[in-house]
Amino acid sequence: MRATDNSSQGWFLPYLKHYFWAFLAAALLGALSIGCAGALLFTSGHLITRSALKPENILMVYVPIVLVRTFGFSKAVIQYLERLVGHDAALRLVSRMRVRLYRAVEPQALMIRSKFRTGDLLGLLAEDIEQLQNIYLKLVLPALSALLIYAAGILALGWMDGTFALLMALYGGFLLFIAPAISLGTSLAKRRTFKQERSKAYQELTDALFGMSDLVLSGRTGHFLSTFTQRHKRAAMVENSLRRNEWRSHWIAQCLVGGGIVIMTVWAGGLVAQNRIEATWLASFALVTFPLLDAFVRAGEAVVHAPEYQDSLRRLKDSEKDTSALAARSDAGQAADDAADTKEEQATAQRLSHGGDLLLNNVSYCYAATQEWSVRNISLHVPQGGKVALLGRSGAGKSTLLNLIQGALQPDEGSVTVAGVPVFTGGAYSSLFAVLNQQPYLFDTTVANNIRLGRPDASLDEVRAVTEQVGLGALIDSLPEGYDTRMQETGLRFSGGERQRIALARILLQNHPIVLLDEPTVGLDPLTEHELMQTMFRVLKGKTLIWITHHLTGMKHMDEVIFMEQGTISMRGSHDELWRDHARYRNLYKLDHPGLEI
Template structure:
């Protein structure tokens, strides 16, 4: 039970935890190694240039014995090879850590979204989710390898360079410290102040383009049919050009920033030439060290110049984090009554409900937000195991909300929804799938085999069980005609099959799941009347003994239901058996005659 409690709170913990800092602790060893290697890379590069400068100057004096330059020759070779090897290992360690983090971030985002699957489309736009999964998560890898660690390495080398130079001349060391301060503090601050607003705008507008393009791709058929595809492309290109103008301004400033940084480095080089020459003139250092001191400035500059770009990226990271926080911290803005941290019930209670489930709704009310009207208002239902109930009503009557309440996806703002006297929300994300299965109007079929699509209902099922579920769903003849039987690929979204065949595959999936309660959420929408009747006949025949909650707009086979309720404005307007409603409710009788003229 303790393990189930921890599992039930996993999504909540993921929502409260920051997106950046936990991974510093998780991968502290790798990051420490990455920092050390980063420092060593620049130190070996500096020593390579220092030794090379000394070797060139010493060789120019034409020493009478090659042994006098043997040590610097060996040093150049060692530092040259060492720099390349250390830099390679540094990149390997850094990217290994970052790719591990990206993997965990994506899993974490999925864990945040997965419990909200039943109402995810009403909360988020598809483009936002795709943007978060692709762009925002990808963007955050740069926090580590392009911002935090380069800045830490630069600050370490800043201190080391000033201290090392201080051993020769503290006055000149302070002057160099001022130059470096301009590179690691002043220039980044100015860059951030000048570009922060525009960087934020570019990020937000890019997100808008992402959403607009996603929306257009999903509706591309309608754009083409309406003859408006050219209008969309023109509008999209105008919006993209507006974003690109801002990006060009940012790139123009980046070029100026690099130029200013190079000028500061150039001034530092000239100052180093002047100082080292003066020091050699005064006999403080050897003349052969002048080139060594000057050349060492260049690899150190490679550590300081990227700091400006690293700091300038902060607004982009903030926007990415804001969007991830809006998604992962959604509970704070969730609809009133949304299911919060779920209390795990005992395994025995889940097992009992998986065998026989008695559903009760007692004066249930639910509103999506403060001040909103009740989507479900005072609904009372008693559904013992095996009862078949149909829920009808126009769009917006509260039918879908009622299903979410039964599934425990949301908790009522008033009244109670229970399964075997336990609130449905308390069964959690692991318990409910063992009790309730759903066949909706557009089940997703994956680009894999028929068998794998059916096996989603129970991953450990044997092939014999899959075949039996397919036979119950009246798929045996179809499967027999496929080139590879159950191992035949279905193609993306099941395009290989017709609408009725796809629904039968989904039915086989829920039959394999073998739950005591089956929710039918308008599974025949879009099917022709004959296919609709055949599918419903198959469903009712194959689910004998199971509880059925059937949401529908049609009254075909309504006579097979034990109870029919008609909802309007969240309330039950009519209820009874088909015969009772036909006798006493003229409105129901008229609807039935329109829907089923032959039976009428």
């Protein structure tokens, strides 16, 4: 049965707990920095007032002068330490998040195009992780520091005047809690709309980049630019509206800060009138209010962006759906388990390094979104070195079955094993299977490095050997810098058939016992297809081959040919058996250019 999703561990609280003391230290330093700013203005107000009275001796204001300098330097030093500690914890935390995200997405790489749109994936990898960093740096730390200052300030005022402390507690509470909630409520819908428009713009832009040549050839470039510009304008209008709302909220908050300063000044004036404090302290109480209330405002403004963080948290959580327990679990506190799992995977990989019989026993699978069986009751036995072709229309279940075979999906019913070992082991399948698909990706680095992707520690002699096997040795030697020649982006230097041969060389370096061929000849001209197939069957001799294809060229080389329809097997047998017993097969074979058969 399919493994349960083990991604319930969140993306926020576990990391906050793991780095709790670091963030607490940063919050305390932040509160101390605000306190130093308040003490600096408090002392400065007293110093200015005392100096205005023209003291007879400089010693009369010497202590305030020293304190002003002390608090001034202390504020800068403590603020630096607060940012150092806070950013260090946040960056370490984000680093662990990136590892976790990679472990969640990497096992889904085989189906990544079907599970994620490219724009969404780019946003997930880039924007969402950065948003989580901002949760801690721009929301959690300022909020904690403001709460500490709020509590300390109310306690200090309570020591002097309990009634006024209660009034300021309500006033500060409004700034810290009520005003941000009101601002958030009024802008929530607009923020969601802006997020949706920006996400759609990402998707459309990435679609256009990948299909730019088709847009140009079809003359639809102008239409795309017009549509994209309109969407961008709509997003810009929503963003401008949000900025205006933020400006109004900020203006109101500053007015409230001014009101708090007036209230504090009136209260301090009352204390002076009652002879409870000297008149030289009046300016101090007025000035100290500035940094304290400003800290409340900044913390409140950070809360308004909470919905953006929620969306990022939701997408990151969704990225772990249908991921194996090994790939989906959190890093935090799991180092020992990871080491144990790695040893187990290495032992499994060693045991399966020479392959074994591939056995599918009544395998069934359905995608939760559709609630329909994509594959139903499939049984298959392929001995090591056997060759099987899977054919069928698009949507017949071929790709799903291929993903089940290589362990990217776990069956809802039945099992898939190699040499008796289940392939769905959270990563061990990578030592069993090599894949040659329709469009192997070639990186913008040297030819040798692209081939070494199959085995990074391969020597240049080994790279030369496999390129000779796939028939590329003379071509690469003729390049300006030989094996050190750069591929150019996506391998533009080479033709489609040559790119497939480079990918085939990677597979030979991997030397895995089972090779999955996912329509590797699609888009090639008949002659190139014929030559590539000859090369594949020659160099992959002795390996188990599972070949997905839409047409019947090369079926004489296969031990078994399987036709799939609606997730089930509709016809199976060797080429000779199907030719003899099934008129449908004979008709399909005749329609598929039998003259090109090898």
